[in-house]
Amino acid sequence: MSALNGTPLTRHGSRVPAMPTRPATVQATSAFARRPAPTQATTAAPAVTPAPTIATxxxxLPDELPYEAFTAHQLHTQFGVAGTLTPLFWAVARLRLWQRQQMIGLRKGRPAPCAGGPVRLLDLQGMRHAAGVGAGIRYQVWQQAVHGTRPATPWPVFESRHLxxxxxxxxxxxxxDxxxxxxxxxxxxHAAAAPGSGQPNPGELEMYQAGPLTYQHYHALSAIAGDALLTADGRKLAPASDALAHRVTYLEQALRYLDTVEPGQRLLAVAL
Structure with a gap:
């Protein structure tokens, strides 16, 4: 995913013990022959964990930060984030006039997209539901497209070998390869025959192969957690790589944090 779709985040990413390499083929032998042989000196290249893809x-936001600070220049100054505001969130329905003034980058529409605002004025539950429904439809398309093919090795494995x-x-x-x-x-x-949005992304191969519910839950949670999260006290949460296990770990951490924020906490979505 990281080399196929998006830009790797090296500034906010982190490194963890590398993904296990694929085991070498073992020929069938007798039970006695399969016992470990005496250790010999070998020189194998160390495994490398590819940087994660961070698009959003x-x-x-800290409580004391004024709304005037939400510009690309101020984002870099305040948070060290080089990016632009992106309308990732949905505002709750029927915002009052004085509530609209608390929203960041509010646009017209139903639901109305925005770059952020207080948690109590964001329709996070609606976003999760819609993302899960959309993922379910894409999974059905993917299942039909790959019917009859064997499971494939995800891109991060090849990228790790290359690095x-x-x-x-x-x-x-x-x-x-x-x-x-x-x-x-x-x-x-399938994408070439039916171009357009909503086509299965090869970068999400591992997520698809984990099954329909996993794929739906992954996108439902990613809809509100993005690819990385900067907490109000300055801690940076991000997956260690694009591998599904690392993505799931990040989503667990991000959702655990978001569950603790107060209704007045302001969230902001930034495209990197």
């Missing part, structure tokens, strides 16, 4: 960051030894396994070879898989080709062919 949720910023929890571990760029000379022996260049990026071009990693990309070619990923795209040569029948399931990935089926997704690409």
């Amino acid at each position: 960051m949720i910023v929890c 571990a030894d760029p000379q022996k396994y260049p990026f071009e070879a990693a990309s070619a 990923f795209h040569a898989q029948p399931r990935v080709n089926a997704m690409r062919m």
Whole structure:
């Protein structure tokens, strides 16, 4: 995902112990032959965890920060975030006039999109529901597109191999190996035959292969948590990589934090 869709966040990302490499093929032998042999010195390239793809960051704004500070220049000055406001959130229905003044980047529409505002004036539950429904439809499309193909290896595995030894396994070879898989080709062919929004994204292959409910929950939670989160006290939460396990860990942390914020806490969505 990180090399196929979006821009890796290196400023706010973090590193954790690398993903396990794929086990080597083992030939069938007798039970005695499978016992571990005496340890010999080997020189294997260390595994590398690719940086995560961070397209949208949720910023929890300090109470004392004035509304005039929500410009690209001030975002960089106040939070060290180089980005622009993005209308990720939905405002609750029937905002009063004085409540509209508390919204950030409010636009016309039903629901009305905005870049942020107090939690009590954001329709977070509606966003989660809509994202889950949309993900369910996309999953059905994906399931039909890849019917009959075998499970494929997700992109982060190939990217990790490339980063571990760029000379022996260049990026071009990693990309070619990923795209040569029948399931990935089926997704690409479907997108080519029916171009437009809502097409299965090869960067989400691991999420699709985890099953329909996992895919729906993943997008429902990502709808309000984005790809990274900056807490009101300045802590940065982000996945360690684009691997599903790391994404799930981030969503758990972000949702746990968002569940504790007060109704008056202001949230802001920033596109990086």
